[in-house]
Amino acid sequence: MVHKGETRTIIGREHADSGFVTLLAQDGVEGLQVKNLAGEWIDVPPANGTLAVNFGQLLERWSGGRVRATRHRAIAPKVIAPKTARFSIAFFYEPRVDAEIAPLPLTGTEAFEPFLYGDYLWEAATNFVEMSGIKHLRQPRRAKAS
Numbered sequence: 001m002v003h004k005g006e007t008r009t010i011i012g013r014e015h016a017d018s019g020f021v022t023l024l025a026q027d028g029v030e031g032l033q034v035k036n037l038a039g040e041w042i043d044v045p046p047a048n049g050t051l052a053v054n055f056g057q058l059l060e061r062w063s064g065g066r067v068r069a070t071r072h073r074a075i076a077p078k079v080i081a082p083k084t085a086r087f088s089i090a091f092f093y094e095p096r097v098d099a100e101i102a103p104l105p106l107t108g109t110e111a112f113e114p115f116l117y118g119d120y121l122w123e124a125a126t127n128f129v130e131m132s133g134i135k136h137l138r139q140p141r142r143a144k145a146s
Ligand SMILES: O=C(O)CCC(=O)C(=O)O
Pocket: 012, 017, 024, 032, 072, 073, 074, 088, 090
């Protein structure tokens, strides 16, 4: 992939986190990028000791789309020294697994059937190929309305 005229390797593919809010501790090495509404990739300043805040898909759904989930990816840092490495520590802030997620009383937003966060989380997690083989180990606690 070419970014600002340079060939860079994508090490974390584009996605939005499934949960509520994610905090990413920065370590001074660049590589995290977020996509703006025009579809352009923006470099997140990696200032040491700061937290990058990403909004997740659950927050987008719960807020009726008023808060957009942050699409992001990670590219390999530019090799500026032989052992350039980037460390990212993620904190995923999420509801309890037995929390019921129901629409906020907001006007002009799309209603949805309330669901249990644990059901949503299991579905989202086991959609990743490396976890797809264990999807059958947990059944939804609440049946979907048909
Ligand atoms: O490498 C990063 O800082 C991003 C990690 C990430 O997007 C994730 O764990 O969901």
